[in-house]
Amino acid sequence: MAQKQAMTAFLDVSASLSGRRWIGPDPAIERAAEAVAQESRLPLAVARILATRGVAPADAQTFLDPRLRDLLPDPLTLRDMAIAAGRIALAATARQRIAIFADYDVDGGASAALLLDWFRQQGHDATLYIPDRIDEGYGPNAPAIAALAANHDLIICVDCGTLSHEALAAAGPTDVVVLDHHQGGETLPPALAVVNPNRADEDGSLGHLCAAGVVFLTLVHANRLLRAEGRPQPDLIGLLDLVALATVADVAPLVGVNRAFVRQGLVVMARRDRPGLAALSDVARLDSAPTAFHLGFLLGPRINAGGRVGRADLGALCLSTRDPHQAARLATELDELNRDRRAIEAAVREEALAQVDARGPSDSLAWAAGDGWHPGVVGIVAARVKEAKDLPSVVIGVERGIGKGSARSVAGVDLGRAIQRLAAEGLLLKGGGHAMAAGLTVEEQAIPAAMARLSELLSREMATRSGAGELRISGLLDPAGADVELLHLLERAGPFGQAAPAPRFAFAEQLIDSASTMGDSHLRLRFRSPGSPPLEAVAWGAMSGPLGPALLAAKGRRFHLAGKLELSQWGGRERVRLRLDDAAPA
Numbered sequence: 001m002a003q004k005q006a007m008t009a010f011l012d013v014s015a016s017l018s019g020r021r022w023i024g025p026d027p028a029i030e031r032a033a034e035a036v037a038q039e040s041r042l043p044l045a046v047a048r049i050l051a052t053r054g055v056a057p058a059d060a061q062t063f064l065d066p067r068l069r070d071l072l073p074d075p076l077t078l079r080d081m082a083i084a085a086g087r088i089a090l091a092a093t094a095r096q097r098i099a100i101f102a103d104y105d106v107d108g109g110a111s112a113a114l115l116l117d118w119f120r121q122q123g124h125d126a127t128l129y130i131p132d133r134i135d136e137g138y139g140p141n142a143p144a145i146a147a148l149a150a151n152h153d154l155i156i157c158v159d160c161g162t163l164s165h166e167a168l169a170a171a172g173p174t175d176v177v178v179l180d181h182h183q184g185g186e187t188l189p190p191a192l193a194v195v196n197p198n199r200a201d202e203d204g205s206l207g208h209l210c211a212a213g214v215v216f217l218t219l220v221h222a223n224r225l226l227r228a229e230g231r232p233q234p235d236l237i238g239l240l241d242l243v244a245l246a247t248v249a250d251v252a253p254l255v256g257v258n259r260a261f262v263r264q265g266l267v268v269m270a271r272r273d274r275p276g277l278a279a280l281s282d283v284a285r286l287d288s289a290p291t292a293f294h295l296g297f298l299l300g301p302r303i304n305a306g307g308r309v310g311r312a313d314l315g316a317l318c319l320s321t322r323d324p325h326q327a328a329r330l331a332t333e334l335d336e337l338n339r340d341r342r343a344i345e346a347a348v349r350e351e352a353l354a355q356v357d358a359r360g361p362s363d364s365l366a367w368a369a370g371d372g373w374h375p376g377v378v379g380i381v382a383a384r385v386k387e388a389k390d391l392p393s394v395v396i397g398v399e400r401g402i403g404k405g406s407a408r409s410v411a412g413v414d415l416g417r418a419i420q421r422l423a424a425e426g427l428l429l430k431g432g433g434h435a436m437a438a439g440l441t442v443e444e445q446a447i448p449a450a451m452a453r454l455s456e457l458l459s460r461e462m463a464t465r466s467g468a469g470e471l472r473i474s475g476l477l478d479p480a481g482a483d484v485e486l487l488h489l490l491e492r493a494g495p496f497g498q499a500a501p502a503p504r505f506a507f508a509e510q511l512i513d514s515a516s517t518m519g520d521s522h523l524r525l526r527f528r529s530p531g532s533p534p535l536e537a538v539a540w541g542a543m544s545g546p547l548g549p550a551l552l553a554a555k556g557r558r559f560h561l562a563g564k565l566e567l568s569q570w571g572g573r574e575r576v577r578l579r580l581d582d583a584a585p586a
Contacts, residue, residue, distance in 0.1 A: 011024075013560060017550050018582050022470075022473050022560075022584070023470045025048060033050070033052075035051075036050050036051055042060060043489060044475070045477060045481075046490060046493055048503065049490070049493040050493060053500070070260075071256060073257060077205075078196075078202070078206065081217070083177075085221035087177055088154075089226055092122050093229070095124060096154055098153070098155075099148040099151075099155045100112050100115050100116065100128050101161070102128070102157075102158045102160070103211075104307030105249075105304055106303045106304055107210050108158060108159035109130070110242040111179065111211045111212045111215045113242050113316055114239050114243070115156060115158065116320040117234075117242075118236075128320075130312040133376055137441065139164050140160060140161055142167045153175065154177065156178075157176065159180060160178075161176075162189065162199070163182070165187070165190065178191050179215050179218055180211055182434055195214055209257075211250070212242060212245075212247065213257070213261060219234075241266075241268040242265070242274075243265050244265020245265070245269075248296045249300030249304075251436055251497070251498045254292070266290055275323065276317075276320065278324075280335075281298075283331045284298040284302060286299075288569045293566075307376065308377060309337055317330055341376065344374050344376075348395070351373075352384075353385060355370070362455065363391075364456075364459040364462040365451065365454055366386070366391045366394075367451045369398055369403055369405070369447050373396070375404045379437070382395040392462075396447060401444045401445075402443060403442045403443070404439075408436065409436045409438075411465075411499075412465045413462060414435040415435065415438050417435070418457040419432065420438075422450055422454055428441060428442045471582050473505070473506045475505060476508060478507070478529055479535040480533065482505075482535055487567050490502075503565075504564050505565065506560060506561070507535075509558045510558060510560070511530075511556070512525055512526075513528060515553075521543045521548075522543065523538070523539040523551060524539075537579070538580065539551070558586040561583050564581065565577075
């Protein structure tokens with residue numbers, strides 16, 4: 001009976017306006033949710049989230065209020081941690097010359113800012129070095145490392161370095177510490193310490209950490225060492241805004257300690273103590289308390305813009321400055337670069353999608369390559385292709401016979417491991433990353449063969465992947481029940497993001513009161529049940545597909561609607577609206 005129920009389309013929607021089959025909650029999850037609701041007296045909508053996460057009824061309140069001290073792992077569970085933290089603490093107390101070599105994305109910039117802030121709290125400055133995306137590419141390179149080694153006693157590589165054997169050898173006798181999270185190879189680079197939960201000899205239990213999370217754990221142990229020597233320790237709680245930003249922007253799973261990092265980091269960020277984040281929030285017109293959505297879609301892209309189409313170190317400088325005037329200037333520059341990035345991205349996206357369509361259907365990979373495509377936008381275009389095709393996607397920009405590309409994966413498919421294997425097989429000049437995102441460098445003539453082999457490697461995982469063409473529904477809700485109180489309870493069950501999706505509710509047989517367009521591609525509508533007050537919904541980008549036009553002509557008709565609830569601010573008051581994902585005629 002349970003199997004039959006699980007196979008039945010939710011609300012009998014087997015083909016929605018966007019062509020998806022609606023799948024309701026698993027019967028076992030429903031039973032567990034009812035048990036959580038009965039014991040905890042939480043609304044069933046909230047209890048379902050806890051049941052989905054495997055939270056027992058007795059642990060409900062603890063889950064809703066995650067505390068960092070309860071969830072923080074012992075840093076020493078990571079290999080080389082004692083060596084790395086000890087060397088960093090020594091460099092600070094002995095006033096040695098320190099260089100920080102960081103990746104140019106949000107995770108790298110936030111990781112660098114964490115260290116810069118920690119050293120600065122002890123009255124000590126460190127040198128920041130972020131490679132140019134176009135001239136130097138991702139990760140350490142031998143000339144840069146050699147130059148830093150000539151003038152520094154310690155080089156700390158953050159969000160990079162695990163696969164940089166040749167580059168780190170250029171450091172000579174200068175100590176190098178690597179704090180990273182990208183998948184490692186069979187051998188480690190020549191460094192004093194490599195702290196990486198995704199090293200080949202780690203058990204993977206902390207593999208969900210981004211680089212900033214690894215840096216934070218390292219500083220936790222460094223603080224312990226300072227405390228043991230009777231020295232004052234920098235404030236680590238005040239650094240959690242950076243860890244939260246990196247965790248969300250790097251699409252790290254919001255599970256375990258990552259939940260606490262983001263929840264408590266958002267509280268720190270709301271205080272607006274960090275000039276760079278305050279200035280970025282202002283240019284992004286963020287006028288409410290920050291959420292995980294804001295980190296991923298408003299702040300993250302602006303910080304990334306410097307590394308994509310501008311100066312690589314702008315994001316890290318903005319995050320680490322303590323000068324409000326410099327922060328305002330850097331935030332404005334990043335905002336302008338983000339506008340430029342969007343224009344470049346739109347042109348490359350159009351060409352890439354046309355190329356994917358012309359190549360024909362695939363069950364395992366979508367890829368595109370083009371001459372002159374800006375290397376700073378291939379990653380975000382790969383993400384857009386992935387969203388459009390629901391396939392692992394690779395986008396490569398070619399310049400003078402060399403292609404530099406980025407790859408983005410779908411849930412359940414480890415793209416980083418496959419690309420690392422391509423590099424080991426000699427089909428790529430270099431490549432690596434993690435499960436959801438990776439980078440690669442390849443000779444132009446080798447691109448077709450490399451992509452064919454990648455498709456072959458991914459085909460088995462894609463064949464066993466479930467959920468394609470489906471829309472998961474958490475449960476039914478009535479507009480009358482979608483109030484501010486429920487939203488605040490749902491927020492306590494978050495934050496939501498990678499590996500912790502926000503609940504998606506279905507509203508059955510809703511009467512469409514009104515519908516209108518916003519801009520060129522968005523839709524706004526109001527709907528209601530009999531006897532209930534109307535609820536507003538926004539469908540972003542709906543006019544570019546079948547959803548928007550169908551609902552625009554739907555006034556006075558009934559539809560099943562599905563989407564995620566969110567709080568909006570209007571006239572100083574909070575109100576609930578639905579971020580509409582899909583609809584089907586009732």
